[in-house]
Amino acid sequence: MIDKNLYLDRNKTVIFGIFENPDSFLETVGKVHSKGVDIIDCYTPFPIHGIEKAMGLKRSLLPIGAFISGSLGFIGAGSLQYYTMTYDWPIIIGNKPSFGVSFVPVWFEGTILFTAFGLALLFFIRNKMLHGKMPSERVDMRQTDDRMVVAIASDNPAINKSELTDMLFNGGAVEVKERTNHGYEDFTDVNLTRNN
C-alpha cells in the first residue's frame, strides 16, 4: 500500500476522480483496484459498506487496542478495590467477605470506562486527529456533503493516465483532475477530459 501522505509531498501528482453516486463509485473503485492500481485513499460523506474490501484495506487492529485498554481497566479496578478494602484497611460490613461479589459492579464499570476511553484515544492517535487540526486532504469541499472522491497516484505502473481517466469517467465520475501539490493547500489542478 502506498503511503497515504504521498501526494501531499512536494511536486507529487495525484489523480482524483469525483463521483456523485455512491453505488457507481463503489463499483468503479473495485474495478480500479482489481486492475492492480494502488488507491491512495477515498473520501466519502458517509460510510459506504464494502468499500474497504473494494479498496483492499486490511482489517483494523483497533479491537486489540480495545481489549488491552479494557484489560488495564479490569486490572486497575480490581487492584484498587483489593488494595483499599482487602489489603490496606479491611472493614467487615454486613458480614460481607472483604473480597467478594460486592466488588463486581465497580470492577465491571472500570473495565467499560477504560475500554471506551482507551479505544477513543487510540482511534484519534491512529487517525492523527487532534482538536483544531486543519483537515489535510480536502480535495473537494463537498466531500463531506454529497460527493465521493477516489485518489490514485498518477505515475502508476499498472495503468496509463488516459486509460485511468476513461475508466473513471465510464464508471460515472463527474470530474477527474490531476493535482500537483506544492505545499499545504497550495496546488495546481489540471482538469482531465475523456479521451474516447
Place this chain on the structure above:
Amino acid sequence: MIHDSAIRTQLVTGEKTLHDVTTEICRPIENKPSTSWKVGFVLSVIFLGILGLTLAITTLFGIGTWGLNKTVQWGWDITNFVFWVGIGHAGTLISAILLLFRQKWRMSINRSAEAMTIFAVMCAAVFPLFHMGRLWVGMYWVLPLPNAFGSLWGNFHSPLLWDVFAITTYFSVSLVFWYLGLIPDIATVRDRATTAGRKFWYNFFSMGWTGSVRTWNRYEVVSLILAGISTPLVLSVHTIVSMDFATSVVPGWHTTIFPPYFVAGAIFSGFGMVLTLLVIVRKVMNYQDYITIGHLEAMCKVVMLTGTMVGLAYITEFFVAAYSGVVYEQYAFINRATGPYWWAYWSMMTCNLIAPQVFWFKWARTTPWFIFMLSIVVNVGMWFERFVIIVTSLHREYLPSGWVMYSPTIIEIGIFVGTFGLFFTCFFLFSKFLPVINMSEVKSILKNRE
C-alpha cells in the same frame, strides 16, 4: 450497496438527495434562530436561574431547607434523581442496542436521544451531589481517596459507591459515543461554513476529519465496539440504581425483582421523554421527512411493551409480598395502595400500566398530538413510580414512632423545576449549534440516491 425490502416503508421520505439532507439539517445552524427558539430558550434560562437560586440557598443554609425529615430522608431528592437517570436510558439504548440489532430507524433519532441522555444525567447528578450537603467535602466521600485522618477508604461494598462509578462511567462513555458520532457531521458544517467564527469552532471540534475511507473503516469498528460495551453498561446502570434500594432491608425496597423492573422502567420513561421532544422537534424544525410517523410508531410500540413490563412488575411485587408471609412486606404494599399516599400509587398505575395500552390501536400510534399527550402521561407516571417507591416505603417503616408524612418545601420544588430549565437550556443550545439528526448515517439509508 443498499438492498431495499419491497415491503418495508421508507425510513426517510420526500425523495431526498444527499445534498438535501445536508442543507436541511444544517439549516438551523446556518441561519438566525427563529422566534419560537428564542422564546423557548429564554424561558429555559429563567428556569435555569431558579435552579441556581435554589441550589445557592441549599448550599448557604444546608439541606435543612429541604422537606426531608428523620425517616423520609430520600423524599423528592432521590425521586428526582432516579427520574432523570431513568430518562437518560433511552439515548444509549437507541444508539447501542438498536445498532447491534441493526435497526436502521434509529439513525434519524439517535443523535437527539443521546444528547437527551447526556443532559438528563447532568440533571440527575445535581440531586445526589447537593444531597451530600457540603459539596466541597463530598468530593472525597465519593472518590477513592484516603481519608485525611487515616487510611479509611471509600466503601466498595456500598451500592451508593457503585452508583457513583456506574453513573460517571455511563455519563462519560455516552459523551464519548455522542462526540465520535458528531465528528463527521461537524466536519460537514465546517466545510460549508461562511463565517470566521463558524469556520474556527467547527474546525476545532472536527479534529481534521476529511471522510477518508481508512478513517471511516476504523470509525465503524469503534462504533461497533462502543455499542457492544454500552449495551451491558445501560443495563448495569439502572440495575445498580435499583440496588441502592434492593440491598436495604426496608419493606417495599428489599425486592429481587428491582433490577429488571428498574431497567424496563428506565427504557419506558426514556422513550417517553424522547417522544415528548421529537414530536415537537419534527414539527418546529420541519423534520417530518426524517422523523416519520413510522419512527413515532416504533417508539410507541417500545413504550407499550416496557409499560406493560413495568405493570407486570408492580403486580408481581404485590403477589410476592402476599406470598412471602412477611407482615412488614404485606403492610408496605397494602399501605401503598390504600394508605395516605394512595393517590400517588393509583396515578402511577394509571399512567404506566393502563394508559400505554391505547397503543394497541394504530390510530393512537400514528397521531402525533395524541402521542405527545401520552408521552407526558408516561413522564408523570414514571415520576410517581419513584415517589411511591421512596416515600411510601420510608414513611411507614418498622417503628411506628418513625411514621411521618412527607411533603416537599418550595426549595425542593424549585430545584426540580430548575432541572427542567437546565435540561431544556442544553437541548435548545444543542438544537441551534449541532446537527440534530445524524447526517452521515441518514445519508447511508437514503433510498433515492440519484
